Amino acid sequence: MNGMGTKWLAGTVLGLPLSIALCTLAILWLPHGWETGVIGALLACLPLWAVIISLSVLFPTSARAWTVLAAANVLSFGVLWLPRLMVA
Template identity: 40%
Template sequence: MLAKTFAGILLGCPLSMAVIGLVVYLWPGSSEAVLMPWLVAFFPLWTVVIAATFMFRTGVRAWGWLAVANVGAFAALFLAKHTLPGL
């Protein structure tokens, strides 16, 4: 149980940051108009990720899947920033 909690806290935070960053970056129009609502949405998203870690059977699976999700989210953010016309 403790491993799942720490996985949600330690890997859920950067995952939520990457998802919010990707959404803000890909949002049509000016990012300044949507930045504040998405920053406010960061904390509920992080809470959902923390709660979702308890659906895994073991803490090792939670760490593994959240690590893979982090790599995927940051890779998508990196690709979006370097291939799409940006801000």
């Protein structure tokens, strides 16, 4: 199915965790730690999600949208978990 509805659905379903992960990654590298940027990250998360949803309809096929967004989620959350895995 190559309809815009399934591309939009991919952006909606996979875009929220991706936007949360990207905002979390952004605040982890702030000079004063995450405490200084958590409010900004929360405020940026919703507009970033809307951007991801909007950009998801630009993929040529629905399968490509699902694949790329899923890979971006795996990569983002993998980078978030990397420090925890290195300590163990």
